[in-house]
Amino acid sequence: xxxxxQPLKQATTPSVEAAIRVDLAACYRLVALxxxxxxxxxxxxxxxxxxxxxxxxxxxxMMFEEITASSLVKIDMKGMxxxxxxxxxxxxxxxxxxxxxxxxxxxxxxxxxxxPDGTAVSSSKEKLLPLNQTAQLVTPDLAFxxxxxxxxxxDERPRLQKDxxxxxxxxxxxxxxxxxxxxxxxxxxxMYYLERACTMQVRTRMLGGPERxxxxxxxxxEKNAALVAGDGFGALAxxxxxxxxxxxxxxxxxxxxT
Numbered sequence: 004x005x006x007x008x009q010p011l012k013q014a015t016t017p018s019v020e021a022a023i024r025v026d027l028a029a030c031y032r033l034v035a036l037x038x039x040x041x042x043x044x045x046x047x048x049x050x051x052x053x054x055x056x057x058x059x060x061x062x063x064x065m066m067f068e069e070i071t072a073s074s075l076v077k078i079d080m081k082g083m084x085x086x087x088x089x090x091x092x093x094x095x096x097x098x099x100x101x102x103x104x105x106x107x108x109x110x111x112x113x114x115x116x117x118x119p120d121g122t123a124v125s126s127s128k129e130k131l132l133p134l135n136q137t138a139q140l141v142t143p144d145l146a147f148x149x150x151x152x153x154x155x156x157x158d159e160r161p162r163l164q165k166d167x168x169x170x171x172x173x174x175x176x177x178x179x180x181x182x183x184x185x186x187x188x189x190x191x192x193x194m195y196y197l198e199r200a201c202t203m204q205v206r207t208r209m210l211g212g213p214e215r216x217x218x219x220x221x222x223x224x225e226k227n228a229a230l231v232a233g234d235g236f237g238a239l240a241x242x243x244x245x246x247x248x249x250x251x252x253x254x255x256x257x258x259x260x261t
Contacts, residue, residue, distance in 0.1 A: 024072035026187035028259040035068040041117040046096035049112045062090030095154040102160035112190035114182045121180035124201040138200035139227040146170035150177040188245035
């Protein structure tokens with residue numbers, strides 16, 4: 004019996020990286036458009052396919068509304084720039100994103116935000132509850148990570164990796180939100196659902212205490228959760244939602260593509 008031939012790992016072509024750069028720049032512009040940004044802080048990364056595990060991240064010091072495809076910084080798994088750049092990389096951003104990209108081959112994109120409502124729910128003991136339809140699309144895929152301070156300590160990475168596991172959505176307690184996707188489209192749509200669910204919970208709580216919640220039957224929660232399981236979610240994000248969002252950005256300001 005002949006030995007099985009292993010397929011060669013293909014190097015990333017310029018056209019593949021260029022497309023990923025455009026999608027990641029679009030993510031940054033969309034975060035600014037939906038008022039999810041936090042000055043020059045928080046970060047979104049996208050992995051470049053290939054054995055090197057290089058990934059793109061924002062140039063530290065640029066507002067999300069001005070990030071373009073060409074301004075994104077490519078770094079290696081040690082946080083060192085690959086190619087020339089005049090911008091540094093947020094050290095906390097490297098810690099969080101390298102942790103996920105290191106162990107999740109399916110992590111094509113990782114988003115991390117500090118929105119008021121997302122952080123409010125992440126700081127609440129009750130966490131995110133399946134109070135409504137949107138939250139029920141999120142909670143089955145939700146993980147949690149305890150706060151350890153500003154993420155500058157690389158020793159935190161194994162704990163973050165363990166807490167995330169195979170989930171794609173995370174509340175970083177007392178800190179913010181995080182989502183993972185095979186593509187920028189998937190990560191963004193998961194973040195949209197998560198942030199919207201957090202806002203809905205915050206507004207529901209403004210009406211009064213938990214005793215005012217209208218209960219949802221468990222079988223209904225499970226039925227809704229099944230809608231975003233499997234490959235269907237990726238198709239929804241990539242084929243329907245993402246093209247519409249790119250058209251929206253092109254109407255507003257297409258410079259993210261440059």
